[in-house]
Amino acid sequence: MGRVLGAAFTIHEGINSVNTHSYGPESRGGSCRSEVVVSKGEIYYPNVRKADILVALSQPALDTYKRDLKEEGIVLIDPNSVKDVPKSLVCYGVPAMEIAHSVGNVKYLNSVVLGALAALLKSMIKKESLKSAVSENVPPKTIEKNLEAFEKGWTHIMNANMAVAEYEKEN
């Protein structure tokens, strides 16, 4: 997911990005984490110092890494896997596993989340750039399904935003 996001910024938007990833304590095959730093300037220190957005797809991931989030940072979760979110955080939910199932395979989960992320980052990066990066980084036979998953993730967040806007308007 980090690779696709980084490639979308660097290859399709011409903005510098650095992607690092780490293994969990069980070495390979355990928990994992991927970080993306984006900047119009040069990026020296490759890791995230304080994150603007944290995507947490499991409860332990959120519990461990919320310390790296800025105070006003945003967290994107799958509400079916992450139940306990601190009230202080700005939280968006996308039932990524469920949507991926409905598209045909849980493997499309990453594309759902990328679609949701695209909606959250829409002031920074064009949706089309991310879609192109998805197409270039998945097996050719699965492009259509991955893009369908991406669109569903995008729509979910856009609808949620509209619902919030309407709610705020009414109150």
Next chain:
Amino acid sequence: MVEAAVKEKKYPGNFRRPYIKAGRHYLEGSEACVEGALVAGLKVYAGYPITPASEIMEHASRRLPQFGGRFIQMEDEISAACALIGASWAGAKAMTATSSPGFSLMQEAISFSIMTETPLLIVDVQRPGPGQGYITTSQEDVMQARYGHHGEGPIIALAPSSVQDMFELTIEAFNLSEKWRTPVLLMVEETVAHLREQLIVPELDTIELIKRKKPQDLNISPETYLPYGHDIVPPMANFGEGYNINHVGLVHSEDGNVSNYSLKVHRENIDRLHQKIEGNVNEIARIESQFLDDCDHVLICYGSVARTGLEAVKEVREVHGIKIGFIRLVTLWPFPEEKLRSLISKVKNVFVPEMNLGMIKHPITEALRDKCDRVISIPEIGALHSPEKLIDQIIKGSTC
């Protein structure tokens, strides 16, 4: 040069997906290393997998057959390094990648290839030790690179700090090994090997590639050929070209003979090997620097620590007004003492952050003995220094 070779179909095999295209790419350091090696003319990869170096091996296994090259998974690191020696003497550019425990196993072959003047490339994606240590990032092999092998054998070792470096320094490493007829080490850290970022590939025909000197090119006949003579870097014939080659690890005279031993022969042999590398340190070694004009202090680093180092130096200068310069050693060995001394007139503190307990600090201290008040080591084990840690240490060090 490369393009021309492709057009002439000098490279056998199936060109399903030839060289990496010129332009912008988003690659991992390991992939950039292999792509650089292929551009440099890599023909043989022999290796044994180990985290965090396995990605280089995996990428080589996918790509080399597309160039008619040979990829071999050996039974261990010892045989992997030895296979490179054979490949090199058959005329191929050869490489392997390993991590610290595997690098220890390769030391005998490194010493042997220094003595037999065999060009090859070993990439060490360092992990912390001792023992199996752990699989995170480290710079704990920088002394092993120079002193791990037995005997008075000089070595060339480079330290990349970005994906761009992984591409460019791999090509440079092959060029240095061919030019000086010696093994070259690329001392990478897990941080850079697993980093993904932009890689700008230049037009391939603008990339300079150096090939080893051969006796045929110098009109030296098989009858008059001396496998370890003619020049400080002897021309190298391949096996099977009609030239008699004594491929020996024992002390030898210019003709490769080991039976006419004398102290004079011994000394000449070792002096030439030493002089070939250490005597040309100013041509071989590279240093990058910034903000040295007005500095009271200087930070010297290498590899991925140079990224954090530059971020910290910029922030300390801008936010805290401390005049600190920045030096990055691109080449670790031969140690560029003279170049380093020429960059610095006199400073108060020299900060040396390293992902070990202070290794390259020692040659730095020796080189700058009369050029600074003190050398302050900033060690880190198993992780890249955070910019906050470096900034904090620099402020503390420069105000007391």
